[in-house]
Amino acid sequence: MGPKFLRPLTAPDAEKGRAVHFGSEQALALDCGRTLAPWTIAYMTYGELNEARSNAVLVCHALTGDQFVASAHPVTGKPGWWETIVGPGKPIDTGRFFVICANVIGGCMGSSGPAEIDPASGEPFGLSFPLVTVRDMVRAQAMLLDSLGIERLLCVTGGSMGGMQVLQWAASYPERVVSAVPIACAAKHSAQNIAFHEVGRQAIMADPDWLGGAYQLQGKQPSKGLAVARMAAHITYLSEAALQRKFGRTLQNPGGISFAFAPDFQVESYLHHQGVTFVDRFDANSYLYITRAMDYFDLAADYAGVLAEAFRGCKARFCIISFTSDWLFPTVENKRIAHALNAAAATVSFVEIETDRGHDAFLLDEPEMFATVRGFLNSVAAGQGVA
Amino acid sequence: MAVMRPDLAAIAEMIPQGARVLDVGCGDGALLEYLTAAKNVDGRGLELSQQNVNACVARGLAVIQGDADTDLGEYPSQVFDVVILSQTIQATRNPKGVLGQLLRIGRRTAVSLPNFGHWRVRLNLLASGRMPRTKALGYEWYDTPNIHLCTIADFAALAKEAGGEIERALALSEDGRTRAMRTDAWSPNLFAEGAIFLLRAR
Numbered sequence: 034m035g036p037k038f039l040r041p042l043t044a045p046d047a048e049k050g051r052a053v054h055f056g057s058e059q060a061l062a063l064d065c066g067r068t069l070a071p072w073t074i075a076y077m078t079y080g081e082l083n084e085a086r087s088n089a090v091l092v093c094h095a096l097t098g099d100q101f102v103a104s105a106h107p108v109t110g111k112p113g114w115w116e117t118i119v120g121p122g123k124p125i126d127t128g129r130f131f132v133i134c135a136n137v138i139g140g141c142m143g144s145s146g147p148a149e150i151d152p153a154s155g156e157p158f159g160l161s162f163p164l165v166t167v168r169d170m171v172r173a174q175a176m177l178l179d180s181l182g183i184e185r186l187l188c189v190t191g192g193s194m195g196g197m198q199v200l201q202w203a204a205s206y207p208e209r210v211v212s213a214v215p216i217a218c219a220a221k222h223s224a225q226n227i228a229f230h231e232v233g234r235q236a237i238m239a240d241p242d243w244l245g246g247a248y249q250l251q252g253k254q255p256s257k258g259l260a261v262a263r264m265a266a267h268i269t270y271l272s273e274a275a276l277q278r279k280f281g282r283t284l285q286n287p288g289g290i291s292f293a294f295a296p297d298f299q300v301e302s303y304l305h306h307q308g309v310t311f312v313d314r315f316d317a318n319s320y321l322y323i324t325r326a327m328d329y330f331d332l333a334a335d336y337a338g339v340l341a342e343a344f345r346g347c348k349a350r351f352c353i354i355s356f357t358s359d360w361l362f363p364t365v366e367n368k369r370i371a372h373a374l375n376a377a378a379a380t381v382s383f384v385e386i387e388t389d390r391g392h393d394a395f396l397l398d399e400p401e402m403f404a405t406v407r408g409f410l411n412s413v414a415a416g417q418g419v420a
Numbered sequence: 421m422a423v424m425r426p427d428l429a430a431i432a433e434m435i436p437q438g439a440r441v442l443d444v445g446c447g448d449g450a451l452l453e454y455l456t457a458a459k460n461v462d463g464r465g466l467e468l469s470q471q472n473v474n475a476c477v478a479r480g481l482a483v484i485q486g487d488a489d490t491d492l493g494e495y496p497s498q499v500f501d502v503v504i505l506s507q508t509i510q511a512t513r514n515p516k517g518v519l520g521q522l523l524r525i526g527r528r529t530a531v532s533l534p535n536f537g538h539w540r541v542r543l544n545l546l547a548s549g550r551m552p553r554t555k556a557l558g559y560e561w562y563d564t565p566n567i568h569l570c571t572i573a574d575f576a577a578l579a580k581e582a583g584g585e586i587e588r589a590l591a592l593s594e595d596g597r598t599r600a601m602r603t604d605a606w607s608p609n610l611f612a613e614g615a616i617f618l619l620r621a622r
Contacts, residue, residue: 382473
């Protein structure tokens with residue numbers, strides 16, 4: 034059975050994906066102390082699982098991502114969010130590997146989340162949906178893999194919040210992970226990143242249409258607040274240099290400035306566009322829940338503050354990638370992970386890629402990243418006898 | 421391994437089977453790959469160049485992109501059996517600091533370096549009055565990465581000053597042969613093109 038979506042689909046030809054529904058006998062135990070049952074996880078797969086079940090690669094998505102990693106988004110019709118690197122002949126080669134990507138718990142693309150109907154009340158969960166953590170997301174993914182009959186992952190990878198899930202996988206299920214490629218992430222969310230998230234949440238909650246989170250019941254959506262949240266966040270995904278290169282002070286209207294507050298500068302129009310298109314595909318409450326999950330992420334905190342302890346005994350091979358101009362998850366945060374892995378005697382490679390495109394670089398055409406991932410996966414696959 | 425650089429072959433010969441090894445400035449990983457295959461070492465690398473790190477990752481090696489001058493302080497003490505610094509010390513900003521870190525991180529430190537005291541270098545400077553350019557050191561003075569060149573005698577003195585003790589010292593001849601040398605003798609410092617040292621902390 035396919036997943037349910039929030040809004041009417043505008044891309045009717047797009048693949049709708051799959052979903053697994055877990056009954057009350059398979060409740061999802063959450064870090065907040067509550068359990069979720071029944072619950073649903075929506076996912077997509079690409080490529081074929083081999084007979085030995087040894088070629089599975091789990092891709093974890095970022096804050097506003099979804100399971101449509103390498104195929105058209107069913108709502109927007111746009112290409113999959115990581116088609117740059119996942120696909121036939123791509124570095125994460127769906128001709129060789131069985132790629133799985135699931136919508137995170139708390140998300141809004143078919144997995145259980147605040148926008149879905151609470152079976153107890155028959156109404157959307159809204160804020161009665163329990164707070165989730167990155168560890169909960171990973172726990173849900175592990176149950177999905179159990180149901181698919183996949184014991185071990187050849188690789189688990191993802192950028193940003195996806196990278197956080199990769200780290201959590203290595204810590205929670207070390208025996209199930211052969212290799213891990215966390216990209217542009219951190220072992221904890223920094224004070225600055227929490228601060229940016231709080232700006233986004235306050236923008237949503239200040240929108241009169243948010244209605245204390247119960248907007249769905251009134252047929253409304255806090256679109257303005259959500260758009261502002263997206264605009265503010267989007268700035269953090271870029272870099273000063275990239276904004277300067279793309280827009281500079283170029284005006285929308287070549288006639289000059291307007292002496293008014295309509296967008297004069299191209300960079301303003303660009304941000305407006307980012308905000309307006311985002312609200313068509315994302316749920317405001319989901320945004321609150323998932324940003325909170327990232328804020329709560331602090332892997333070392335679960336191990337008495339010693340990050341290396343999170344990776345003790347982990348046999349997985351790691352390849353960590355960061356980008357020079359990423360100020361959201363800067364190189365120093367990524368290196369901290371590498372040092373903790375070294376201290377835990379794990380096998381780790383670390384690459385910093387030179388680019389001016391900021392945090393977003395992990396989603397873009399970055400040949401050095403492709404070469405690194407391709408080379409790493411080739412050697413991991415060879416080591417596991419995966420053709 | 422078809423042809424390995426003579427100083428790397430000499431270093432490889434010093435590494436015990438199954439050792440835990442850190443190669444600082446590991447380049448494209450040729451030595452680490454050889455040591456992994458031939459000596460079953462648990463090898464790690466630190467390398468500045470992104471292209472080289474990519475080459476290492478594609479070879480299945482565990483290599484971290486970083487700078488020996490700034491990143492060695494983050495490694496715990498005495499975690500490696502041998503730390504290798506091949507043809508790299510002359511390119512560091514702070515050779516004494518780097519060497520001190522290596523002696524702290526590893527139980528043994530293997531260093532190979534070009535000998536700036538070689539007679540051809542000396543003659544070159546004497547005869548031309550210009551900064552020497554040789555086969556081993558083929559850069560102009562203003563664009564060379566080798567900012568801290570030294571002689572065998574210089575390095576022997578630095579090793580002591582950085583808290584190290586020389587366990588073995590090999591002279592490397594122009595035809596790639598190595599032989600044991602006394603670091604206080606004048607002849608290796610004049611005739612050896614390079615040298616390989618095995619040090620431990622005093």
